[in-house]
Amino acid sequence: MNERLDTVIDRAIEEERIVGTVVLVAEDGQVVYRRAAGFADREDGVPVREDTVFRFASLTKAIVSVAALALIERGDLRLDGPVTDWIPSFRPRFGDEEESVITVRHLMTHTSGLTYGFMELPDSRFHQAGVSDGLDQPGLSMEENLRRISSVPLNHTPGRRWNYSVATDVLGEVIARCAGIPLPDLVERLVTGPLGMRNTSFRVGDGVALANPYGDGDPRPVPMAEPHRILFGRSAVLYSPARAFDAASFPSGGGGMVGTAPDFLAFLEVLRTGGAPVLKPESVLALTTNAIGDLRVNAVGPGWGFGLGVAVLKDPVLAETPESPGTWRWGGAYGHSWFVDPVRRLSMVALTNTAIAGMNGPYPDGIRDAVYGVVR
Template identity: 60%
Template structure:
């Protein structure tokens, strides 16, 4: 295992993700999924969710359940807006790939071609070359502060994950990130990291506009994703975030720290309203479940009008190898999300080539091209909706009829 993230994911997939006992193959798909959602709400593991399932391009299940704001009794709706956290990585990666297809950016370009001042060094003081490919595949030698102890280098440098520190500029965060030694030589292994935040700045510079404008021009506008971007389109529809807790999830405050081994994650939900905050390519987008399903369906069906079929094939192909264990054993990594290489090793009912990722505010999605299946499950509960029992029970309920 190369990271605590992977360890937690394995624990989730092995210990917290059995086939939901109330969802059986004899039930219809809607009944199986309703059972999973109803149980998670009844057990107060999640506050609210929107789940969409599409097969062959047709939505075969849709449900909004629970509360978008529990204290205000505001019900979850299909058009609820969510802080997407790491779901942002895939559309930002798609924007980078679109620029590559336009020959405005190169996979093997050194990052210093676009950000001359970004020159992190190895512990021995040498300065390696970091490429756009390595940013896309999380093989650039970077990491996240939640994957190191509380007194680790990222904490000491106050590097922002894109989830915290409202008002921080991109220039300052890149300065901080570049001041910290790399955790390994670029290209030598896989490590979940701040790579997509750096990629976002590369995309901005190669695209000739701020990252939000480039992503809008290349991805969201062509696909008609009018609800998705780096700002909140309608604050009244934004889901209130909660964190796992007993006897029920806890409403996040202005700053909310969630411990994990070896450190923890700090959330500042109000960051999204601070226009001074840098647009985080790795964690800064906001959108709806419907928009995200439309984006994933575009990838599943060949990428038009955003990417060519050949580029989407590269994006959804394992670029690193199963040793990445990006979501546990059997998982590699493509350009912007995990790729299932060995379903048996992963103990997953999904097909080889399944493309999948998740977000810290409580989200999980996957595309199974062989089954022509796309599933989006957004919640407002950290971390249950991300890697707890809920997303894996949703997955198992979808596949239950095929067992």
């Protein structure tokens, strides 16, 4: 496996598809592969190290989902409780419905009817309202973004379809209000603190140098501007790298954390082995078991379902993947991918500073195939 992974990484760096990366693989609780390659800052020649801090983007979602499940375990939050219990003013509606009741479950399974900017056409009501996807608009408050989200009609009746969305940002605000403390403090109390994830948070610590972010370009990735736009989905993903340093920006439960590959691998391994000390095994099972029936998960394609925060593999043949049934995974729009295969007792984290190539396409697919020994 090591030689196969080295080949994939070396080729991506040499062909300048990826600027920098950290890849960690654990098997049965032991790290069996570790590699840092390329540059954290290409222009100044700063190499990536294993402990380089990256903007997590949607890796944040799994962490916030675990925090929500911890509150549900304690009886402080109800999975089927309406969001308006905690955010009374949050009442977006679908079409002519008198009221569209969005529950915590809808938020966690991305079946709320909410959406993301890159899922919508450029002239859509969503874009006209100026909604932030959690990666852009430094200084925007949660209150204002919730107002903007509420002003846009839902894409469908809650529970009717799966649609990737700002739901985890809303979830983050729900659990913060439920606990009575800011989301960054809550996540530290319930998840990152107990697990010793010292380099993972919503705040960039003093003296911490984040990996410089790059966007896909021709002939090679380009340093991200402020702001930066990458065509993706039905429109584009909007980035503001400076957001990570702006304390006035709302803490995005869907994409606002920064952290390291070792921290995130430790988080995944705790979940794979039962959840202690942050969750009970039955909560981990709820997180990682398909909870949406036969609804199509359009972000990852056929063969996948979705649990209470992660995609869950139902049919490897349909999904055209070597992963085992029951594998759970996700990624991050700054250029990341990860998966846990509970059957093979495998956990893999691949962080890069290159969007979108580090998240979608030949690089993450090649890493996955190299882990399983698949030749395509």
